[in-house]
Amino acid sequence: MSQPSVESAQRRARRERTRRKPSARSPRAAARQPEATPSTKARILAHAEAVFATKGFAGASTREIASKATVNISSLHYHWKSKETLYYAVFQNIYDRILELVRQAIPVELDGASSGRRVIDEAVGALFDFFADNPNVPKLLVRRLLENEESRVDIERNILVPAWKVFAAWTQEYSGRKLKDVDSQLFMLTIHSVVLLFLLDSRHFTSLLGGSVHTPAVRRRVRAHIITLVKALLGRDTNSRGMS
Numbered sequence: 001m002s003q004p005s006v007e008s009a010q011r012r013a014r015r016e017r018t019r020r021k022p023s024a025r026s027p028r029a030a031a032r033q034p035e036a037t038p039s040t041k042a043r044i045l046a047h048a049e050a051v052f053a054t055k056g057f058a059g060a061s062t063r064e065i066a067s068k069a070t071v072n073i074s075s076l077h078y079h080w081k082s083k084e085t086l087y088y089a090v091f092q093n094i095y096d097r098i099l100e101l102v103r104q105a106i107p108v109e110l111d112g113a114s115s116g117r118r119v120i121d122e123a124v125g126a127l128f129d130f131f132a133d134n135p136n137v138p139k140l141l142v143r144r145l146l147e148n149e150e151s152r153v154d155i156e157r158n159i160l161v162p163a164w165k166v167f168a169a170w171t172q173e174y175s176g177r178k179l180k181d182v183d184s185q186l187f188m189l190t191i192h193s194v195v196l197l198f199l200l201d202s203r204h205f206t207s208l209l210g211g212s213v214h215t216p217a218v219r220r221r222v223r224a225h226i227i228t229l230v231k232a233l234l235g236r237d238t239n240s241r242g243m244s
Helices: 002-032 038-059 062-067 073-081 083-103 113-133 136-147 152-175 183-197 205-208 216-233
Strands: none
Touching: 002 183, 038 073, 038 136, 062 073, 062 083, 062 152, 083 113, 083 136, 083 152, 113 136, 113 152, 113 183, 113 205, 113 216, 136 183, 152 183, 205 216
C-alpha cells in the first residue's frame, strides 16, 4: 500500500510542476506580446486629419475615423474621450510639426545678412514642403477658417495664437528691417493665405498655373516664388526692391 502511495505522490508532483511551467514562462511570454505603440495614435491622428479636412467637424464621426485607421472605436476613445478632443489634438499635432520643422531650419548663430536670407530659404522652403507633402493640412486649415465656430475657440486661443507669437518673434529677428507688431501680423497672414491658396490645388489655380502644384515642375516654380515673396516683404531680397 505504501509504494503506490509514494508513486501516486510522485505523479501528482510531476503534474503540478507541469502545470506551473507555463505560468513560470508567462512574464517572458507577456513581454513578447505586441503592445499599443505610438504609431497607433499617429495613425488615428493622420486619418482624423483626413476626415476632418474632407467633411469638416460636423460631418466627421469618430466611428468613421476609427474604421479608416483600422482600430476599434473603444481604442480611439481610450486616447481621446470625444470628437472635440480629437479635433483639438489634430490641430495641436499640425502646429507642433510646423514649429519643429521651422525651428530645425534656424541655426544657433548667424554670421551676417547672407545667413538671414539662407534661414528664410530653408524655413519657408520647409514650410512649403510640409504643406505640399500633407495636402490635407491646407484643406483642414481653410475649412477651419470657413467654419469659424465660436464653440471651439480654444483651438485659436491655445494653439494658433501661441504658435503665431513664436512665428512673429522669428519674423522680427530675421527681418531685414524693423517691423511693427501690426506689420508682422499682416506679413504672417499674407504668407499664410498665399501658401494655403496655392496648395489647395483648386481647378482655378491649376488652370492658371498650367498644372497641379503637386507636379514637380509647378511645385518648384511656386516654391521659389513664395520664398522670393517672403524675402521681398522682409527686405531680405536685394534683387526685388521694386516689390517692397
